[in-house]
Amino acid sequence: MSLMVRRQIPILIVFVTALIIMADYFLQLPPIDAVTKKSWTSSLVTDIQNWGIVLAAFALGFGAVNLSYLHTRHISRRTKGQWPFSIWLLLIIIIFAVTGIRYGATSSTYSWLYNSSYFALSATVYSSLGFYMTSGIYRALRARNLESMLLLIVGAIAIMRNAPAIAVAAPIVINMEAWISAIPTTSAQRGIMIGAALGAIALGIRTMIGRETGFLGRLTEAEKGG
């Protein structure tokens, strides 16, 4: 009974939910509504999707919960060089959450808070990788064999095309880049996409039939055996 409640029923839920959603897409299962001409699965799937949105909204709080666990430990242990920053981090979470919930996510107050801090930080963190890339380009990008030579040559042509002045001065790079984009890049990416799609379909089926149980999280010894 316990194993059924803890493991089998969640797997069954995955199976049934996925099956209903796929059935609605491919089939018109009777009874069909005479007015809307839609199957009974249509309104059920609409509801399920909307429930999924609400559940996903609840899941957005996980980041804050995990961070709180981690940083309260740092604070309680007075981790050297870390605990003052942990206090600041938890304070920021509280400030953002209270301001956003109190004034509204689209209020001018919250917008001001967002633009003063989060937006600038987000934009800068993303862009700072450009510096590491530059260092990597100088130190690590070597034409050691045919494959890396090919990567470098194609990359160099694309870099020249991306630089507007070079593209205007030497229009041949535009044609070369167009060919590289249309032929080797698209074809290789298509091959990768087809392989990945097959893998995703296989993973989906394995999850539905209970062969993949990663989504269950940690398993007890009894559950592992089952």
Added chain:
Amino acid sequence: MDFNTVFQIWAAALFTIWVYSIAFRDNPFFKFAEHTFVGAAAGHEIVMGVDNVIRCGWTPFARGAFVYAVVFLLGFLLYTRYSKYFWMSRYPIAIMVGIGIGLSMRAAVTAEFIAQISSTAKIKVLGVDAWTGFSNILFIVLVLTVVYFFIFTFPGMHGGNLGIISRFARYGMMAAFGYSFANTILSRFNMIFGRLDFIMSQWLPLPGAMITFPVVLILLVYAMIPAEKRPWPKPIQPG
């Protein structure tokens, strides 16, 4: 310009400079900015999560869709994963996983499999000029070899005479990755330009910014000196 806007620009500029300082050395200003970012991200997710629960959950519930009471309960059950009743969180997760599998699998077959294969099959190799014909043949061969490379991973399929297939696939992928690499440079440099443009066109023209800028840089350089070599503040000695 009003005080709120000025403060906003100053705060954003200082955070930008502090984050960029990590490219040179770790320092307490960067750590401060980093922790602000992580905290702000988590706080923002909470805000938008609450917003969605209200707009997409509470609103229909208040209009009579009482089944959402069960959905709210399931939502709270998600957080039991941190307790000894962690198995309860599997129910809402199962619903989300089931939805995800159903939605992606039903369309992936068409979008990423059939459409891609039929598009490849429609490519003309005859009745076109020599260069187009060669390019199209190369296209088809690359798609087939790359699919082979990823599907047939059991021993023996990449060795011996069959090795040429995977080698050709790797060359094709290297060309694709070279293109991706160039585009990544474009992307990142564009982002850096965005931030530098903000600093130069919005912050530096503000009163006091031109004087503050070198002071901030000097403080950063000082903060990058290892704690034990800094004249002040001294690191706290144990005991």
Added chain:
Amino acid sequence: MGGSEQKGIWSRLENVPREILYGLLLIAFIIPMVRPIGFPIPISDESKRWYNWIENLPDGSVIMIDFGYSGGGEPELGPMAVAVYHHMFRRGGLKAIAMSTSTEGPLLWEKAMAEVNPGQYGAQYGVDYIHIGFITGTETAMAAVGKDLRATTSTDYKGVSLDQFPIMEGITDASSFDTLIVYTTGGDQSEGWVRQWYTPYQVPYLCSTLAMMVPTMLPYRNAGQIVALLAGATSGQMESLVGKPARGIKSADVITTTHILVLAYVVLGNIAYYASKASRKG
């Protein structure tokens, strides 16, 4: 003595401190920003294709726009979104209904609209454009909105009932829309819209992503599932076509100088490596 000096030079060149590499990069950024050179920007066929698609839409067409990018992608995708909004408003006769699959989307939409200033075109919120809010769940959100928009959200991003806005009259699901435009930093989103809107409903899809994501989206473009695919970094081209120069055009000089520097780094790094290797053997 001469030999060991040579080895030293190449070895030092191979191990140039990162401070020098970053410093030169910053110089390559700052010089054209301080003294713009005004390099011309070639307009690609893809940019023209996107522009012509919007230009040739019949009056009364309804466009769904996903502001699915985060603050990190704003420097690249923000200018593109602004340029396209300028085009839509200047052209007139189109209804732009925006939503967000990214948590920062509504705030970044407000930022973009502040830059566009729709009032200059006589465009009104709720009549010509609207934002129906962030909807979580990525593909679940796309599928839900596509299947039954009103059942998914009944308010705009500020919580005002959609029934109050003339633009939302007759808008029920994906079939109510004539074009989908997506700005995103996430592969889940850009690919998800192909699966959830193009595949079931055949809504024509214009996609703008980060430049680094373009290669992964090329197969969809090649198969005709996407009408036009543009990197946000090419927003300068869109600004040229629309006649509204802004950040995109401003970045052209900087992109040229920094890319030339990167090419120099690649060449120099390889020369230093091989010369150092040869001098170690010798």
